[in-house]
Amino acid sequence: MITITEITPEDSIKLQQMLDLASDLMSEAGYQWIQTPTIDAYTSLAPGLGKHLKQNVVRALDRGDDSLILRPDNTAPIAKIVANTPSQSPMKLFYNASKFQRLPKSNDIHETLEVGFELIGDAAATADAEILILLSRLLTQLGFKDHIIDVGHSDLGKQEVAVKREALLKNDFVQYGQLPKRGPVEMMADTDKLKALYQALRSQPDASHIYFNSGLVKELEYYTGIIFEVYIPHCGYPIASGGRYDALLKTYGADLPAVGAALNMNMILSVLGSKK
Amino acid sequence: MTSPITIATAKGYLLSESISLFDKIGISFGNDIEDSRRLFTQDSSGQYQLLKIRPWDVTEYVENGAADLGIVGLDVLEEKQSNVIRLADLGFGKCKLVLAGPQGDMALKHHIKVATKFPNLTQRYFDEKGIKAKLIKLYGAIELAPLTGLSDIISDLTATGATLKEHELDIIDTILPSSAYLIANPSSYRTHYDAIVKLVTALRA
Numbered sequence: 034m035i036t037i038t039e040i041t042p043e044d045s046i047k048l049q050q051m052l053d054l055a056s057d058l059m060s061e062a063g064y065q066w067i068q069t070p071t072i073d074a075y076t077s078l079a080p081g082l083g084k085h086l087k088q089n090v091v092r093a094l095d096r097g098d099d100s101l102i103l104r105p106d107n108t109a110p111i112a113k114i115v116a117n118t119p120s121q122s123p124m125k126l127f128y129n130a131s132k133f134q135r136l137p138k139s140n141d142i143h144e145t146l147e148v149g150f151e152l153i154g155d156a157a158a159t160a161d162a163e164i165l166i167l168l169s170r171l172l173t174q175l176g177f178k179d180h181i182i183d184v185g186h187s188d189l190g191k192q193e194v195a196v197k198r199e200a201l202l203k204n205d206f207v208q209y210g211q212l213p214k215r216g217p218v219e220m221m222a223d224t225d226k227l228k229a230l231y232q233a234l235r236s237q238p239d240a241s242h243i244y245f246n247s248g249l250v251k252e253l254e255y256y257t258g259i260i261f262e263v264y265i266p267h268c269g270y271p272i273a274s275g276g277r278y279d280a281l282l283k284t285y286g287a288d289l290p291a292v293g294a295a296l297n298m299n300m301i302l303s304v305l306g307s308k309k
Numbered sequence: 310m311t312s313p314i315t316i317a318t319a320k321g322y323l324l325s326e327s328i329s330l331f332d333k334i335g336i337s338f339g340n341d342i343e344d345s346r347r348l349f350t351q352d353s354s355g356q357y358q359l360l361k362i363r364p365w366d367v368t369e370y371v372e373n374g375a376a377d378l379g380i381v382g383l384d385v386l387e388e389k390q391s392n393v394i395r396l397a398d399l400g401f402g403k404c405k406l407v408l409a410g411p412q413g414d415m416a417l418k419h420h421i422k423v424a425t426k427f428p429n430l431t432q433r434y435f436d437e438k439g440i441k442a443k444l445i446k447l448y449g450a451i452e453l454a455p456l457t458g459l460s461d462i463i464s465d466l467t468a469t470g471a472t473l474k475e476h477e478l479d480i481i482d483t484i485l486p487s488s489a490y491l492i493a494n495p496s497s498y499r500t501h502y503d504a505i506v507k508l509v510t511a512l513r514a
Contacts, residue, residue, distance in 0.1 A: 138390075181499045204394040204495065212396070212506060244499075264496040269374020271496070 038131065038144040044302050048146075051298070052129055054174050055148050059127040062167055064150050067126040069110035075100045080284040081109040085252050089135040091142050103133035107147050108278065108293055115153050116285035122154030129298075149275070149295030153282065156290035158229035161259050161277060162237065168273065168294045169242045172263065175301070177272070181264045182242050183215070185249030186226040187256040187276070201250040213248025220245040230259065255281050258292065268304045272297055314357050314501055314508075317376035319364035319385075323489050326401040327380045328359075334511040356504075368393060368492075377497035378505070384466060384487040388427045394493040396509050402489035403468065406430060409478040410462035411455050417462075417481065424454030425464040427484075434464075434484045452476040 040048060056066070072093050079087065082105060091103045104110055107130055115124055127150040136143050150167065152160050165182060172180040190198050200208035214220065218240050221231035227245065234240040251260050258277030265272055275294030282289040318324050328338050331352070338359050342350040349360045362370065364381055368391035371379040380399065384406050406427055408417075417440055424445045425431045435442040445460050452472060454460040464484060467473055473480065491512065498505055 179500075183499060204392070207395045207398050207490065212509065215502070264499040266496075266500040267374070269372065269494050269496050 038146055038299055040302070044306070047305055048298060048302060051175055051301070052148065055127070055129070055171055055296075058167070058171055058174060059150060062125070064125040064127040067111055067114070067128050069104060069107065069114060069128065069130060071104055071131070072101050073104065073110060075102045078102065078105070078109055078113065081112055081255070081281050082106070083255055086134070089137060091133045091135060104130065105134055106132050107149055107295060108151065108281065111151055112153075112278075112281045112291065113285045115289070116282045116287035122289065123160070124151075124153045126151050126153065146298040147295045148298055149293060151291055151293035153291040154289050155292075156279060157233075159233045160290075160292055161230050162233035164275065164292050164294050165234070165243055165259075165261065166237055166239050168261075168263070168275070169239050171296070172242075172265075172273070173239075176305075177265050179266055180242055180272075181244060182261055183244050183246040183249055183264070184218075184221070184227070184230075184259055184261045185246045186224070187251070187258060187260055188226050189224070189247050190250035193250075198250060201248050202252060206248075209248070213246065215244060215246040215248065218243045218245060227259070251276070261294070263296075265304065267307075268300065270297075270300055272300045272304065313351060313355060314378060314497075314504060315360060315376045316357060317360045317362055317367045317370040317379040317381075319367050319381045319489075320361045321364075323364070323380055323382070323402050324361055326489065327399075330399065330401070330512065331357075334508075334514075365389075371492055371494050374494045374496055377494055377501055378508075379492045380489055381492065382466075382487045383490050384427065384430070384485060386490060386492065387485060387487075388429050390429070391492075392495070394495055394498050395490055396493050396505070397491040397512055399489040399491055399512065403487070404466050405486045406464060406484040407467055407473075408434070408462055408464050408481040408484060409467070409473050410481055412477050412479045415479065415481050421462060422460040423462055423464055424451050424460035426451060426466075427464055430484055431464040434482075452478060 076099055086105050090105045092100050093103050094101045107128055129148045131144050131146050133144050152164055169182060190201060197209055206212050218234055221227035249260055255278040256276040257279040260276035262271045263273035273294060273296040277292040279290040282291060318327050325343055331338060336357055337353045338350055342361055349358060351358050360376055364385050367379045367381040368389050370376040371393050372391045382402055419441045420443060422443045423431055424447050428444045428446050431444055451463045451465040454463055493505060
């Protein structure tokens with residue numbers, strides 16, 4: 034089955050308004066628009082795709098011995114372009130593009146429209162803080178005044194013994210033995226990996242939406258630092274997510290650290306639709 | 310907080326156990342929902358809403374966020390592999406998913422025919438054993454399948470084993486021990502965090 038993103042004229046207007054708002058905010062913050070190819074050669078993108086993404090790519094066409102795939106994710110093609118373009122560091126980029134994946138359970142093909150932004154070439158905790166604050170400001174501007182950003186760190190999951198890590202991946206707090214530590218941003222001060230982020234966030238008035246969550250664990254191998262997920266009331270799924278992926282650009286030939294966030298616009302449109 | 314926390318509960322035994330468990334921690338739903346045709350009710354404080362639904366539907370409600378919390382057997386959670394948070398093992402509703410066959414004929418052979426309501430868990434069991442099994446998905450009265458020749462054996466839930474005995478079936482192996490779990494939608498877990506943590510702490514005490 035193919036789940037096509039078919040956006041009604043009414044939703045298209047809402048989407049355009051949101052894109053305009055996002056575009057204004059990003060430009061103001063010094064982020065530049067970037068466009069990536071919708072179809073690309075599998076072999077050229079593959080180095081930066083994790084196991085999970087490789088399993089779920091949508092093959093578009095076969096061209097002799099190289100198959101072409103639909104853009105499986107927005108970050109990998111951006112990393113590939115930046116790694117192969119001489120540019121000033123740091124680079125601040127934003128995008129608005131669809132990604133195409135097979136859903137693991139049903140094998141359906143799914144198109145997701147994302148708005149996202151990436152800060153490439155800055156490994157400091159202040160870069161993490163910049164992305165989180167920008168995300169929070171964007172969500173507030175889009176009308177989600179009570180959004181919640183849960184922030185964890187990829188190393189917290191890696192430090193757990195295998196069975197506990199497995200439990201966190203499954204959100205099985207019974208097997209984990211307790212509810213993972215979670216609370217206001219001040220709790221980051223007690224975690225070595227997030228101390229510097231707390232220092233960068235504590236003076237920010239917009240940090241009130243940000244929470245520490247030690248139980249946030251992701252299967253995506255490329256996260257090498259903070260990871261985060263965004264939730265809002267009356268929507269059962271996260272509307273945005275992201276994290277730091279310092280090893281990704283190296284897979285395309287340039288050793289540059291990076292951090293970024295992406296909003297799931299399909300989810301956001303469906304929330305706006307059900308609000309009426 | 311304006312909107313109540315909605316709890317989807319599997320009707321039947323788990324519902325009455327849940328209502329008395331909530332009663333113990335000071336959340337009173339009364340008894341009218343158990344016997345009536347009403348499918349939902351609120352507690353006396355108006356902070357919680359209880360939905361009475363089929364066990365197999367509980368995970369759908371919680372996964373989609375139509376209910377914030379749910380109470381359902383681990384057997385259903387494992388069978389459906391739903392993306393929900395497992396908060397607590399409530400300890401009641403204990404039973405196990407077992408393989409059972411006609412007395413005296415217990416060998417698990419290649420191409421064995423197995424009738425079940427739990428095809429995923431049963432398939433996983435046979436995959437791990439390296440035995441090729443033919444699964445027949447049924448929706449009830451599983452014990453009839455071997456008697457009528459529809460299948461060789463069954464995989465079904467049992468609490469006391471009485472129903473199996475009545476149909477001259479013996480337990481071959483246990484696939485999964487189960488009990489009632491409290492689950493949460495991952496978004497509700499964040500948006501109602503303090504209330505849910507308080508509830509879990511009270512339930513575990």
